[in-house]
Amino acid sequence: MKNLLILAGAVALLFCSFAPASAQVRFAAKAGLNLARVVGDDDENVKLLPTFLVGGRAEFGLNDNLGLGIGLEVSGKGFKVEEMGVSGSLKPIYLQVPVQLFYQSNGFFAGFGPYIGFGIAGKAKIEDLSVDLDFGNSSEDDVAPIDFGAGIELGYQFGAVRATASYNLGLSNIVPSDNADNLSLKNHVIGIALAYLFGNKAN
Secondary structure (H helix, E strand, O other): OHHHHHHHHHHHHHHHOOOOOOOOEEEEEEEEEEEEEEEEOOOOOEEOEEEEEEEEEEEEEOOOOEEEEEEEEEEEOOEEEEEOOEEEEEEEEEEEEEEEEEEEEOOEEEEEEEEEEEEEEEEEEEOOEEEEOOEOOOOOOOEOOEEEEEEEEEEEEEOOEEEEEEEEEEOOOOOOOOOOOOOOEEEEEEEEEEEEEEEOOOO
8 A cells, every 4th residue: 555655646746747837736625425336247236335535636726717636535436236135335445646627717616637546445245244355457356456537527616615526437447357257347436525725726
């Protein structure tokens, strides 16, 4: 996990280095609810899994309305499943780095951009049996170690508090690449969050 923290921090610093030196910087603490599921092969009985999002964000103002946001988040994903009276869930947790170009005016906020996530923890559960998830690409692993995709976020800001709704579309297969059945499953997440902003205004 230490290596993942170093890697995620390096990615965030790399993107920050591209921001104009004159850009105003604002920071935010963010937390919210994720409603997660997967889409792909054999997903007929998949249901939404309530989970969480918590993290921080730096915003760089590019002009009066446009800005660049860089985040570092802990994001829960996965899904629930019910079939023939048996219930279970897969709950991977990712250290996620979103990069977002955003527009805001008169309180309204809209952002879009890519993200990359590194699997750090999680559990699989069937009825009363629960086991820790292994991340990797071998046939013995449970979940692929990397998740990436694109997200869109819309919201409104009240003073220093921003309320948003988001949708993250996973583009990577979370099934380990050595899986013998060649299954494909991708994370899809609906998010509802609050962010508290502080520092210089980003636009």
